[in-house]
Amino acid sequence: MRYCVTACLLFLSHCLAAAGGYQQWQFGMTQEQVKSVGNPSRYYAFKNGDLGAGAVPFEGGKALLSFYFTHGYMVRAMLITYRGDDAILARQAWVDAYAHLARVCGDVESVSAGQGAMPLEAVLAAYDEAVPALAPGGRHQMGCLHMPAEQRIWVSLTHHIQQDVMVAVNYGKP
Numbered sequence: 001m002r003y004c005v006t007a008c009l010l011f012l013s014h015c016l017a018a019a020g021g022y023q024q025w026q027f028g029m030t031q032e033q034v035k036s037v038g039n040p041s042r043y044y045a046f047k048n049g050d051l052g053a054g055a056v057p058f059e060g061g062k063a064l065l066s067f068y069f070t071h072g073y074m075v076r077a078m079l080i081t082y083r084g085d086d087a088i089l090a091r092q093a094w095v096d097a098y099a100h101l102a103r104v105c106g107d108v109e110s111v112s113a114g115q116g117a118m119p120l121e122a123v124l125a126a127y128d129e130a131v132p133a134l135a136p137g138g139r140h141q142m143g144c145l146h147m148p149a150e151q152r153i154w155v156s157l158t159h160h161i162q163q164d165v166m167v168a169v170n171y172g173k174p
Contacts, residue, residue: 020148020150020151020171020173020174021074021077021151021171022065022077022079022171023056023057024037024038025037025065025067025074025077026074027073027074027075027150027151027173028073028074029073029074030072030073030074031051031067031069031072031074034051034067034074035051038053042054042055046066049069050066050067050068050069051066051067051069052064052065052066052067053065053067056079058079058081058096058100058169059081059096059097059099059100060096061081061096063079063080063081063169064079064080065077065078065079065080066078066080074173075172075173076170076171076172076173077170077171078168078169078170078171079168079169079170079171080166080167080168081093081096081097081167081168081169082165082166082167083164083165083166083167084164084165085163085164085165090131090157090165090167091124091127091128093167094123094124094127094155094157094167095120095124097142097155097167097169098120098123098142098155100155100169101142101143101144101153101155101169102120104144104153105144105145105146105147105148105153106144106145106146107144107145107146108123108142108143108144108145109142109143109144109145110122110123110126110127110141110142110143111141112126112129112130112140113125113126113142114126116145117145118142123142126140127140127157131157131159131165134157134159134165135159136159136160136161136163137158137159137160137161138158138159139156139157139158139159140156140157141154141155141156141157142154142155143155147174149174150174151171151172151173151174152170152171152172152173152174153169153170153171153172154169154170154172155167155168155169155170156168156170
């Protein structure tokens with residue numbers, strides 16, 4: 001009986017994990033299930049065993065997509081919307097990410113901009129102040145004020161040691 005209850009709970013946890021994700025890719029998918037979405041040749045493996053895919057649609061443009069797995073099941077999808085050293089393009093990627101969060105979640109927060117829902121102008125003012133001062137390895141973030149129950153959605157700008165920045169929209173399993 002105890003085995004049956006444990007097995008049922010594990011099955012239910014994988015079913016519940018399937019709620020949330022990005023587009024057709026849902027939390028709880030295996031690598032094979034992820035690779036079965038669209039053209040299989042667009043997927044590639046990272047050294048750590050996670051997967052990536054190139055050129056997925058994002059807010060009228062394209063993004064690289066990385067899939068992260070724990071115990072064989074997808075737990076996070078990260079869209080890399082910009083990576084480089086062009087400050088204007090990085091700021092535009094931040095604006096696009098804000099639009100994405102606003103469309104998906106409604107209100108957007110950025111702790112560096114203040115408490116509660118923040119309009120784009122306030123988020124950009126905080127960005128313009130914080131990002132030039134970021135040390136290598138530093139991050140600037142924003143996210144949904146009210147997170148959906150099935151996932152966590154946030155955006156990070158990371159200043160890499162190579163002096164470039166990466167803007168990434170993350171969908172994570174709660």
